[in-house]
Amino acid sequence: SGGTITPNTGAKNRFEGLQALGSSLYYRPELDSWDIYKDKGFIQIPGMLHAAIKTHTSPGLNMPWYAVFGNHDDQMLGTVPNNIVDWLYLSNVKYDLPDTDPTAAAIGRALSKDPSQLGALLAGLRTTGPAIPVTADASRRPFSPREFIRRHFDPSIKGAGPIGHGFTDPDGPSWYKFQIAAGLVGISLNTTNSLGIADGSISQRQLDWMNKTIATHRDQLVMVFSHHTSTTMTAKLPNPETPGEAQYDGAHLVAQLHRHPNVIAWVNGHTHRNEMIAHRGKTAKHSFWEINTASHIDFPQLARILEVTDNRDGTISIFTPLIEADSRYTADPSDLSQAGLASLYRELSYNDIHRDDDLLGKPNDRNCELLLTNPLH
Template sequence: MSLSRRTFLRGSAAAAGAVVASSVASGLVRAEPGATASANPVGTTLEKVGVAGRPTTKGYRRLVEGRGWPLVVRQELAQAKAARDSARTGLASFVQITDIHISDVQSPARFEYVHPLLGSAYRPQEALGTQGAVALVKRINSLSGGPFTGRGIDCVVSTGDNTDNHEIVELEWYQRLLSGGTITPNTGHPTRFEGVQSLGSAEYYRPELDKTDMYKDKDFPTIPGLLHAAMRSHTSPGLDMRWYSVFGNHDDQMVGTVPNGVIDGLYLGNVKFDLPGTDPTAAAIARALTSDPAAVVQLLAKLRSTGPVLPATADARRRPFTPREFIRRHFDPSITGPGPVGHGFSDPDGPSWYRFQIAPGVLGIAMNTTNSLGIADGSISQKQLSWVEKQISAHSDQLVIVFSHHTSSTMTAVMPNPETPGEAQFDGEHLVERLKTHANVIAWVNGHTHNNELTPHRGSSPRHSFWEINTASHIDFPQLARIIEVADNRDGTISIFTPLIEAEGPYTADPSDLSQKGLAALYREMSLNDIHAEDRAGSGADRNCELLLANPLR
């Protein structure tokens, strides 16, 4: 049931007290529940948000409806003026989705067995990812516009890790999700689920088995038929508006860290590896994945002879795609949907970065910050950086928002990139300094960390400052996307609003409901209960905010 605006404001005021209490004394960051009086919170976390219910004796928590998060006004880069609420004009309104990690969970080219040491290697909800993503698409389509400006949604930008393991089949599912069509999230055997959740050890959540495992020890339910339901064909309506894709490290390399070509034979293999997390080989592989991916080759050769291994039906659709193929697939007429042709990419043969018009007077620049050397963190090449700066300068009469997968703090991989041989690579700190030289850059929007974080970057003057907007993923709880609204306050300042949204559907899952809607609810609730879950929502100052800055065009 939707809350009335009066009820919403009353609830927000209570929540705001806690935010104000922890805000900086200067008042640069403060909750202003009254500022939402003219907003439409429906469909956003301003209205309501999923929260953990009371835990069972073993610790499992149902997801329940909670009070919405308040609006927090941030004035580190410009002072908020009293009349802006009635004077503002909406310039752009778009949705950022990020890190949806569409996954072929039955693929042999995965390392689930290291999850006790490296939590992101396996998630109990990951087999339900396409159903969860459809629910997100439906939420975006239901939005009437930006809640603060009322401007209709101009477009959607997906800021990387669109796929989990850069497989052709994952890319196909991702594109069908956004453009519309039928998705059959199954590979290998046509009727038998061959992933670790069916055949693996008690290290995994095995929902269809009436046997204990480390997740059922935490009260995860036994759900007969869950994995078979997860494999069923289902349909995405596709987005109603233009959408654009940005590269992430998981779109570029095996599990986002293994150099291309090193162990690509795993993709088309007929066995999956499995071993307990206490095995020293598992520990060695976990270390290698984060520090020396090339060492995985010898370790896997040892596993092939010592086991244990699980049977897997080989499937050619699991082959990895190249960056060029990622781009070309966006020109496929069958996935054009509302467009544009290429979904931002200017040519089927590259480059992997581009500019696009978000709205009249607001330009978007999509960057590729992946480094294919076998590193999760990113960087930017000299050629690309020069192109980015040229575009910003050539459009000095427009406001500019740049997009990437990596954040400024996770662009540390300045070693040579095989995709850009001979070119210098630059880190995030360098990119921040270059962006601050251009007065018309107002924001840098990114993902990668799976956390919400909003960072002011102060330049040499108020007009040379911008906001960095980092948004949580749609695989780890709290599974969010973000509306970003740009408004001219007509007082020499701009407001960037950052309300978060959740997928459509019930908060509390019903384990007996194995429909697409029911599976999406399970996807979200299980992510809350993942034994490796972290607090990724951020503080109030990282969620539903109004970010003030000087208008560089006035």
């Protein structure tokens, strides 16, 4: 929606994250000292972190935008169940915990098997360390899923609209339908489960609503949107946001979508990977494509445009061109303007020592024409 934001909390005039004060396991761009990134050729960039927390102004999109609920909108780090370590947001310490530390392994086990142990583990680290001091800030209070939805109805962030950005009621469900174009309906799902660590599921009531809504619009094509993919909806525990409801995995959701011939695509994210999956149904008209796209936060930093075309011969095509940020390919480390930081973001991520080239996908996961039988003919 555009506007102005200061991407900082705590101290007003200094960066307090681990990239400023942490161990040599982090790229510390402003320090004239060794770290594992500088060992691979990363350079010192004085002022970079200070520039990163300056007030930023964006013109916003000049087109309507819609929000799809994801695990990073619902949980600390997208993995820690709600209300267990919320105090950590507000505290005056930040943990500097290398993955070789035995406590890190214990935290990993707790996340996967018994999240209730996390509170005691993290509280103990406040005194034993390793930790760095930061400025406590009450504005870091975590928001609830309901607060997340309500915020989308604030008139100050309407932008090009619509009011609610897809959500139909500040106190209503976290899933909705919207009209993409004439003859094409979008179905937005909430696949988060705060007890799923990072993986998701879908509740019974939402699944029933989805099936009814798709059937009601059987005279139109349908594209389904969610955060999680078919292979990352594996959460087994009940969802605290939908108490008492059965939870279903990605395979079950695929089977449900196969019931509806007018479903042509399921668009999702979560894995930060470009990937196309053909879900073949019992007939050509019961088949659809699963379309995943890489993240903005790490290489290859791509977004995707989807274009649906009626070929007038009994088939439809979904074109999937990838787009990227309009910033210079080669960064100038002395340019710490917004445009300069955008170029640094591109170049540093490409050279990241943890870069995973598999996220780029194969050629047939990128700029494609996906062909389908037109189910409405």
